[in-house]
Amino acid sequence: MTFRIRAATSGDLEALYEMAKLTGGGFTNLPPDRNSLGAKLAKAEAAFARDEQSLSDELYVMVLENVATGEVRGTCQLMSQVGQQWPFYSYRKTTHTQHSRELERTVRAELLFLVTDLEGCSEVGGLFLHPAERAGGLGLLLARSRYLFIAMHRARFADRVLAELRGIIDERGGSPFWDGVAGRFFGMSFQEADYFNAINGNQFIADLMPKYPVYAAMLTDSARTAIGMPHPTGRAAMRMLENEGFSYEGYVDIFDGGPTMIARTDNVASIASARAARTGRIDLERGEQALIASGTLGRFRCCYGARAFAEDGTVSIDASAADMLGAEPGDEVWSVSR
Helix, strand or coil: CCEEEEECCHHHHHHHHHHHCCCCCCCCCCCCCHHHHHHHHHHHHHHHHCCCCCCCCCEEEEEEEECCCCCEEEEEEEECCCCCCCCCCEEEEEEEEEEECCCCEEEEEEEEEEECCCCCCEEEEEEEECHHHCCCCHHHHHHHHHHHHHHHCHHHCCCEEEEECCCCCCCCCCCHHHHHCCHHHHCCCHHHHHHHHHHHCCHHHHHHCCCCCEEHHHCCHHHHHHCCCCCHHHHHHHHHHHHHCCEEEEEECCCCCCEEEEEEHHHCHHHHCCEEEEECCCCCCCCEEEEEEECCHHHCEEEEEEEEECCCCCEEECHHHHHHHCCCCCCEEEEEEC
16 A cells, blocks of 8 residues: 555645535535635644643644555644634533423423534544545545554543544535534525635634524424434444544534534544554565554554564564555564454
């Protein structure tokens, strides 16, 4: 396999823009807007350049590169601490129970509360794989490379990490959840609100959204059934997150109602099981298949490869992986079983 993950640079702008046009909407972290994408890349380059190992409000953008052709075919992002520039809003789904002794009836109602409970968490997001490359485990490489990056730079990330999954989008590109809740107050279509959020942030939600809880029973059937449901294309991503230890705790996106998955950072499977070692041989012919990463910050590289640990604590890797990582004997690499 000739694909690797690397830190993004300003030179990746056009490739990201072309991919952003393929997302189909509802993908806030990858808007089809050159200025916004350029700002993201500039922020990422500043984060990669900062030497101090501490938690801050930063964005890291990675790309999936075909080393043989130089083409960028996918991307993913990490946000180290959400809710610092503007509030990080979610809807929290709760159940309110009432009982009437006279009627001998108990009524349970689902409510949605506008909250900022997840402020300060880290976030993994912005994962997009070119439609032509959705085979061979490249989506898994993109997703799990982020956890190796966190393990390698643990002090830069919070104690909780979240992932927002895109919600239900209909064939018109609209959102039943948005139409049933926020759209009633804003006079904007989902596409307009989603684009505005991607470019300007969601402070307008705080300015205009009613602060009272929303009773789910008062929504349309389509809006109510969309609460906490991932887009059909995101079901595999939800399973991957669950395999890593993320869980759905009743928080949903304020735009499309998609589920927010949450985990303790140190309990994420790929982070907890990541191992660091110095490289021994770099011509391994047979070994355990793994994700292998090297280089810190802007020099970060990650790919699939073979590994074998030696009794002296070193790890041998195959020549192809060593070449894509730029790893030499004695370099530190991190790896996790595939």
